[in-house]
Amino acid sequence: MTDKKKTTIVLFSGDYDKAMAAYIIANGAAAYDHEVTIFHTFWGLNALRKENQVPVKKSLLEKMFGKMMPRGADKMGLSKMNYLGMGPKMIKNVMKKHNALPLPQLVEMAQEQDIKLIACTMTMDLLGLQKEELLDDIEYAGVAAYIGDSEDGNITLFI
Amino acid sequence: MTDKKKTTIVLFSGDYDKAMAAYIIANGAAAYDHEVTIFHTFWGLNALRKENQVPVKKSLLEKMFGKMMPRGADKMGLSKMNYLGMGPKMIKNVMKKHNALPLPQLVEMAQEQDIKLIACTMTMDLLGLQKEELLDDIEYAGVAAYIGDSEDGNITLFI
Amino acid sequence: MTDKKKTTIVLFSGDYDKAMAAYIIANGAAAYDHEVTIFHTFWGLNALRKENQVPVKKSLLEKMFGKMMPRGADKMGLSKMNYLGMGPKMIKNVMKKHNALPLPQLVEMAQEQDIKLIACTMTMDLLGLQKEELLDDIEYAGVAAYIGDSEDGNITLFI
Numbered sequence A, B, C: 001m002t003d004k005k006k007t008t009i010v011l012f013s014g015d016y017d018k019a020m021a022a023y024i025i026a027n028g029a030a031a032y033d034h035e036v037t038i039f040h041t042f043w044g045l046n047a048l049r050k051e052n053q054v055p056v057k058k059s060l061l062e063k064m065f066g067k068m069m070p071r072g073a074d075k076m077g078l079s080k081m082n083y084l085g086m087g088p089k090m091i092k093n094v095m096k097k098h099n100a101l102p103l104p105q106l107v108e109m110a111q112e113q114d115i116k117l118i119a120c121t122m123t124m125d126l127l128g129l130q131k132e133e134l135l136d137d138i139e140y141a142g143v144a145a146y147i148g149d150s151e152d153g154n155i156t157l158f159i
Helices: A016-031 A042-048 A060-068 A083-097 A103-112 A121-127 A143-150 B016-031 B042-048 B060-068 B083-097 B103-112 B121-127 B143-150 C016-031 C042-048 C060-068 C083-097 C103-112 C121-127 C143-150
Strands: A006-011 A035-040 A116-120 A139-141 A155-158 B006-011 B035-040 B116-120 B139-141 B155-158 C006-011 C035-040 C116-120 C139-141 C155-158
Touching: A006 A016, A006 A042, A006 A143, A016 A035, A016 A042, A016 A083, A016 A103, A016 A155, A016 C042, A016 C143, A035 A042, A035 A143, A042 A103, A042 A116, A042 A121, A042 B016, A060 A121, A060 B083, A083 C060, A083 C121, A103 A116, A116 A121, A116 A143, A121 A139, A121 B083, A139 A143, A143 B016, A155 B155, A155 C155, B006 B016, B006 B042, B006 B143, B016 B035, B016 B042, B016 B083, B016 B103, B016 B155, B035 B042, B035 B143, B042 B103, B042 B116, B042 B121, B042 C016, B060 B121, B060 C083, B103 B116, B116 B121, B116 B143, B121 B139, B121 C083, B139 B143, B143 C016, B155 C155, C006 C016, C006 C042, C006 C143, C016 C035, C016 C042, C016 C083, C016 C103, C016 C155, C035 C042, C035 C143, C042 C103, C042 C116, C042 C121, C060 C121, C103 C116, C116 C121, C116 C143, C121 C139, C139 C143
Parallel strands: A006 A035, A006 A155, A035 A116, A116 A139, B006 B035, B006 B155, B035 B116, B116 B139, C006 C035, C006 C155, C035 C116, C116 C139
Antiparallel strands: none
């Protein structure tokens, strides 16, 4: 047990803007010396997907899910004003203008700051996602690990 | 006052996947001996609706709301990839294959684990839902009770 | 440092019903003597917009965002059953019948109860919103202020 403050975020959402908010809060908390965990479940797992297709054996249903879900942080849509993908382009343009970090860089920064990125194994099973398809150097766990991490936490969020 | 850890979840969402996440976290926390409360408000109340129609007197507007909202946990849609109801069927198929509990069973398990299920009386009024239409053995309360339950809590989430 | 309990809410959502839930919890917590902060980010900033158009200099992209986003709490849509704006009208009718406060009044009450309303400066930049367009007597801050406010808090929510 450390004396550090703790921030634990469940990232459930697969929206670009919500994932951005999650990673900005996480990186901010880490900068203020919190011990930070992001527990990725359901659509939030997409933020951890590798961009390129990884050859793994899947059932038909798993292949369908795999095709329909965005491959990696950069491909995610917006929760509002998505306009068939035009919204994310606009936001990314504005972000570039304001020197705001795009989501894939926020994920990279989180890894550099030793933020614990966890993929929920139960929902990986449900969505047919395999370890080979997700980023390297992340952890795999279930709800018990989440409870253990967050019960002594200071900031607990579901995003 | 007990020395137990506390998890308090506001379930606002009426999406099957989000309600599932709420109930999985709640059941997990209860298994780790937390005192757990789920405060159902707005569309989250639908998770507590009985499946069969209950004859109660309603105004026209209340009848409309009643018709448009899903009757019970099993009828709820997905927050993503709902595809006119095909998404929930796919998810339920995969869940069966992986022996994951469907939402109605998660609600049942929560009741068996003495998780406090609260229906928000203010939003029941707004949506025209009456006690007869909701599951038995739940509690009824307002925002004051929520603040009381969560202010000494360890994990507080809004889902 | 005070001994008061603390509630800190991130309002990310631009939906009328979610913003209502945020402000009801915030006002409830303030009534129970919590120190309350609502940190408005992304679409949640729209709850703080003035209703009338304010003449400010904007780039084309910023003008587009400004036009597409609701101007003020009263113009926001519902997260469910929005039906091209009919949903909010129905909800507001029912709220009136039940003497529930509409969102703009909830915001006003929050200001009267000294709830700290913060606008996230980073997302104001992204969405091209300027101080002149937002309500008076609010504060402006970034993620660092949010971490500072919430790390010693009792209730922390992301809505």
